[in-house]
Amino acid sequence: MNDKQQPKSPKDSHYARLRRQHRDLKAGDAGPQPYRAARPAIEGSAAPEGLVRLYGLHTVRAALDNPERRIRRMMVTKNALARLEIAESHSLPFPVEIVEPKAIDKETGSEAVHQGVMIEAEPLRSKKLADLKESSLLLVLDQVTDPHNVGAILRSAVAFDAGALITTARHSPQESGVLAKAASGALEVIPHIEVRNLADALGELHALGFTTIGLDSEGPVEMEGALAGERIALVLGAEGKGLRQKTRETVTTLARLDMPGAIKSLNVSNAAAISLYAVQRYLAAKG
Structure with a gap:
């Protein structure tokens, strides 16, 4: 029995179906596909000492808008850069790398839903x-x-x-x-x-x-x-x-x-x- 012919169970969530459709499309065939083992998750690397890694469009946009946040580096895809409404990456006061999503996966781990953008920044200072x-x-x-x-x-x-x-x-x-x-x-x-x-x-x-x-x-x-x-x-x-x-x-x-x-x-x-x-x-x- 192939992947799309299996009976749906309560655990067969909307996101699971989307993932299967994505695999099928990447294989170049919208029709039923044989079972494929899931790709192993990519483990992320540790952030540089004294910095934190933040990711996701809402998270990064809020960090960019926070005058107290000290950002040291950004990795971003072209699509995410546009969605962040940043016209030119060189207008930002820190280094920006335009990359493919897999490059961010290597930093954050493939389980992180980074939406194509990650920054390294100093932690915010605690108030009193x-x-x-x-x-x-x-x-x-x-x-x-x-x-x-x-x-x-x-x-x-x-x-x-x-x-x-x-x-x-x-x-x-x-x-x-x-x-x-x-x-x-x-x-x-x-x-x-x-x-x-x-x-x-x-x-x-x-x-x-x-x-x-x-x-x-x-x-x-x-x-x-x-x-x-x-x-x-x-x-x-x-x-x-x-x-x-x-x-x-x-x-x-x-x-x-x-x-x-x-x-x-x-x-x-x-x-x-x-x-x-x-x-x-x-x-x-x-x-």
């Missing part, structure tokens, strides 16, 4: 808690380690106009292509603050006038009942273990998201989005 005097909404992550989740959380934080994302210096993902791609440009927009001791940082936030609300599936009050004050910092823990005990003891209050369905917990990035929405509506109502 003292810089948050004008913010009314913050998001704090207690050892959330998955870069995909943190990237998705960054997008939600920007969408709901949070003033900063605060993470722990240890047990949190470093700036990377994976995180930046998941954030889809948000990494360049929202300040990121790394703290060594989260309990001490929460104490500083209290001194700055923030109510800190820790999200916990068994929190004693609903999220709506925990909202108080003019400035709020939401604190979310890692999936599985949740907030650490010291964090639970330090926040102003623990709150839960009540859900009427059979599933009573959410992915941390989904929980962050719902909580940010609730807090933003509360703050907007207070005017």
